[in-house]
Amino acid sequence: MAKITMTVNGKEHSGEAEGRTLLVDFIRGELGLTGTHVGCDTSQCGACVVHVNGESVKSCSVFAQACDGAQIATIEGVQNNDGTLNVLQAAFQEHHGLQCGFCTPGMVMSASELLKVNAAPSEAEIREWLKGNICRCTGYHNIVKAVQSAAATMAGAAQAAE
């Protein structure tokens, strides 16, 4: 066991972790942030995607101890400060981009990084980016729409700000 400290959603957290403890188990078990999910054991499904130092990472594929000192962002930190859904979350709701909700946190964390690196992704680019996130409910159709819509909203907001 080792004591590790990480900044999660802007707040510092410390906890104990064995060498073999995965980041996702630390986040869910030790920190009690259960929005990050575990949907497989082979790093395919992407339900556990979080951001580590600003990049999307499958948190089942890294050890918690390897993230000592890291900046972590999880789904619980995505919403606006006033508690409302942010642009991407709202687009998922508006376009019915989720059903059972289990893959959704990973989808949102993954898609939010896409929109950081590509402000106007094409449908093909969105599908390619999200191939590490499995959804069994939606057939992806509405997820793609939601990401496109969020990109358009963000572009509109950026234009208005200029």
Add this chain to the structure above:
Amino acid sequence: MPKDGGIGASVVRREDTRFLKGKGRYTDDMNRPGQTYAYILRSSLAHATLNNVDTAAASAAPGVIRVFTGEDITAAGLGGVPCGWQITDKHGDPMKEPLHPILAVGKVRHVGDPIAVVVAETYEQARDAAELIDVDMTDLPAVVNMRTAETSGHQVHEEAPDNVCYDWELGDKEGTDAAFANAHHITTLEFINNRLVANPMEPRCALGDYDENDEHYTLYTTSQNPHVIRLLMGAFVLNIPEHKLRVYAPDVGGGFGSKIYHYAEEAFVTWASKQIRRPVKWTADRSEAFISDAHGRDHVTKAELAMDAEGKFLGLRADTYANMGAYLSTFAPCVPTWLHATLLAGQYTTPMVHARVRAMFTNTVPVDAYRGAGRPEATYLLERIINKAAQEIGLDQAEIRRRNFIRTFPYDTPVALQYDTGDYDATLNAVMETADYAGFEARRAEAASRGKLRGIGLSCYIEACGIAPSALVGALGARAGLYEAATIRVNPTGSVSVMTGAHSHGQGHETTFAQVVSDALGIPADQIEIIHGDTDKIPFGMGTYGSRSLAVGGSAIVKAVDKVVAKGKKIAAHLLEAAESDIIFEDGQYKVAGTDKAKAFAEISLAAYVPHNYPIDEIEPGLEETAFYDPKNFTYPAGSYLCEVEVDPETGKVEIVAMTASDDFGNIVNPMIVEGQVHGGLAQGIGQALLENCAYDEHGQLVSGSFMDYAMPLAVDLPNFVVETVEGTPCTHNPLGVKGCGEAGAIGSPPALINAVVDAIKGYGIDHIDMPATSLNVWTTIQNASAKQAAE
């Protein structure tokens, strides 16, 4: 136009907010004080004698509280995992129903059969200790192929010497044989309906918690039907009466059928929590899900279709082997029988149909209902053989269907169903228009100029949803009723709590049921809360499967609302000093007909709870009503799907160029959610037809045991869908006129896709390809056909 937020409006889902914020409440998110963790040691062999399970070292490992084996379960006198449906075979004998033990005793019968459970302070400790269990097994030959299971000489169960669970038939055999004798043309098709794994993204989880003060148990579980679990587990496995057992299925991360069933792990954690006097939690990892969740489909069928010279269907014969796996899962026996053979008339007037189904035990994971459950298998059978017939007699695939459509309703099929209503021309016309069927040959020619083989495939499905009525299903072998219950609790200030026995695991009931109630009571949806999933809060319920939630559960809600309004009218009549017969209820107001006298809904509810001026001699205070709704019949959604593909003959890769769905779901409450349900069904249907295959080797080892080997459809694998609903023919026998939409996509799409692939590669003399049409499969089929053509 729909009322704002009422029936017919695409209201965004209220449940989304918590899911999008990471605040969903899934079973594995629940933790109880003092909780322990269970790890299950499962068989690595498909079939073996269990000689000895030595748990001494594991019991002494760090953090271990207890290690349980099948002998502990036997000593405690627990029952086996019960089956909820009994089939009577064609000789009038009951199906073979061998014991399905909670933990294996004497023998293991499939890879994944549970042998022992370690309960420890942490999950890691339990898993580590399980490595120390010494299992002495003697390998036995495995029965894997259900086609040869009868004559394999090996037995999964002693009770079934030839591995046949039942040999069952439906329909007029002699009449069908006579129809074939008079046929102008007979088309024959032998095919596989591939075995699938449902794979909801949330793995199963169960948390048992025994309270010794009240001798009360709570089971938190990933279930589509908590009351069914309470009934099966309480009455048949653990002998716990209902009032001492709460089953709570909070947010559930998808089900698709696989979370209907009562599983051994649920019974184990509930029982074990009493043995150790601490809560016990078990969570499956994905690899474990592959070898312990019930699988789906897995039929092998020979079908024959008899036609006259004009392509009119005269008779249909089907002979199906259906894999049950090693034990009978909860609803497994009814899937290939009453949910499959009964659908073999499809949308057509075929006067004679006969089906024979042999259900086989094999040393594989149990097989049960998966999205569509029997109906995708029936639809695939019909819609494939019809296309093969059209190809053989030179008729257009749409034309042959039109010549056989049922057009008068109600219609009694030769396989025990009565369709109440439908308009099959409407959905066929719509899909052909939307997908530009007429322009296809030009697109085929254009694709050919690029070296691609383009094909178009049609499928016209019908399904039977909201399985009912109870008296009928009881006669067919169901060991439960198939009604639904609802309670409408009008609170004193006029808000409404709705307790429904349906369970939402992605379907959006919290939104759509509120729309139904809002529409009926004329109050805003935000004044209405939908409560589901908890046996302590809900009067009773049969849960969600078979696209039944709105048709049956929604109808129960409507009945309960009607009772509320009827009582409200009595109160209003008293307060408004009018005759009860003069009170009308509309737009949230109790009005005296022909006057401007009225009382708002909330005024009446307040009067009911503060009955100072109240017809107390006539009615009780309070405003809460419960209704049970037992449908008169199934509902019959139907539709037409067109799939267009391009095949690369060099690689065999199939690209879906277009997938167009036209459905008749009757009335629709929330078009956005209905469309989403069709999308999801299409994805799973395309997955079956193009990608997914659950494969066992000859030793009974599961070859496709993870997402690395089992091809779940990814975003890059699927197209955008075109989904439309026609004006529709409302269901004639439920108060909402709804039919159900959850499974349609998974039912209609596989044959449409395979028909398209066959259409694309028919130039090689190919008239069938089995699912999944992977690149390797298509390429190999083309190569073999080319070699055959060259040899001729």
